Amino acid sequence: MADLKALSEAVITGNQAKALEITKAAINEGVSPADILNKGLVAGMNTIGERFKNNEVYIPEVLIAAYAMKAAMAILEPKLIAAGVKPLAKAVVGTVQGDLHDIGKNLVAMLLKGAGFEVIDLGVDVSAQKFTDKAKEVNAKLIGMSALLTTTMPSMEKTVKAVKAAGLSTKTMIGGAPVTQAYATKIGADGYAADAASAVDLAKSLIGL
Numbered sequence: 001m002a003d004l005k006a007l008s009e010a011v012i013t014g015n016q017a018k019a020l021e022i023t024k025a026a027i028n029e030g031v032s033p034a035d036i037l038n039k040g041l042v043a044g045m046n047t048i049g050e051r052f053k054n055n056e057v058y059i060p061e062v063l064i065a066a067y068a069m070k071a072a073m074a075i076l077e078p079k080l081i082a083a084g085v086k087p088l089a090k091a092v093v094g095t096v097q098g099d100l101h102d103i104g105k106n107l108v109a110m111l112l113k114g115a116g117f118e119v120i121d122l123g124v125d126v127s128a129q130k131f132t133d134k135a136k137e138v139n140a141k142l143i144g145m146s147a148l149l150t151t152t153m154p155s156m157e158k159t160v161k162a163v164k165a166a167g168l169s170t171k172t173m174i175g176g177a178p179v180t181q182a183y184a185t186k187i188g189a190d191g192y193a194a195d196a197a198s199a200v201d202l203a204k205s206l207i208g209l
């Protein structure tokens with residue numbers, strides 16, 4: 001019988017080969033794709049996210065865990081779709097216009113995926129218009145913006161305003177080294193998170209989970 005606890009451990013330790021092997025075995029044994037996802041892969045990513053938040057592990061460990069999850073997801077995803085398993089919600093993420101820093105944004109995207117969100121990553125240098133158009137197109141519940149430069153923070157305000165002007169109910173959350181809760185409040189963003197793990201907690205609470 002495929003061991004979902006061992007699958008979650010394989011994600012936590014970033015053991016791609018093991019994560020793939022157990023996922024394949026679980027699929028072949030007829031374990032439900034939702035259980036493989038939630039009790040194995042997501043459970044592992046949640047643990048690594050918590051450890052990251054508590055400074056028990058660092059960026060490299062989060063990245064190798066995310067790669068292990070990604071490898072397993074490649075074979076699990078078609079089964080999830082066939083089984084009609086829905087993501088928690090769609091989240092559009094990106095680094096704001098003028099800004100090319102993407103390491104933190106990628107971490108946030110990975111942990112959101114790990115937590116069960118469908119993430120549409122627009123990359124870097126994303127304009128307010130692009131965030132808004134994509135959120136509208138995919139009916140996203142959430143827009144996540146990252147900025148590392150004080151000079152690009154105003155792009156966040158532009159995006160928040162554009163989302164409101166478009167009449168969307170999409171929640172906006174922001175983060176990045178120079179960003180603060182005070183800034184989020186000032187520009188009318190729905191939330192601010194200081195790190196990638198807190199971003200997952202915030203994202204869930206913003207969509208009412």
Ligand code: B1M
Binds near residue numbers: 107
């Ligand atoms: Co740049 N850079 N950089 N840089 N760079 C900084 C940010 C800087 C502080 C360095 C310094 O001067 N000490 C400084 C900004 C100063 C300021 O504005 N206050 C700076 C500068 C000035 C520049 C250039 C202008 C330099 C130049 O060309 N003259 C230029 C700008 C280019 C541009 O963007 N248009 C530039 C370029 C670059 C590189 C391309 C060389 C490279 C980026 C590579 C890449 O990202 N692919 C780079 C890097 C690596 C840095 C530093 C060294 C590291 C940034 C990083 O990745 N940190 C940085 C100095 C530093 O921070 N020590 C610096 C690790 C990452 C995990 O942290 O992104 O903060 P961070 O993400 C955290 C949280 O903030 C949070 O979660 C993450 C972890 O849990 N978070 C979110 C992030 N996004 C979130 C979103 C959320 C929630 C949480 O919700 C949606």
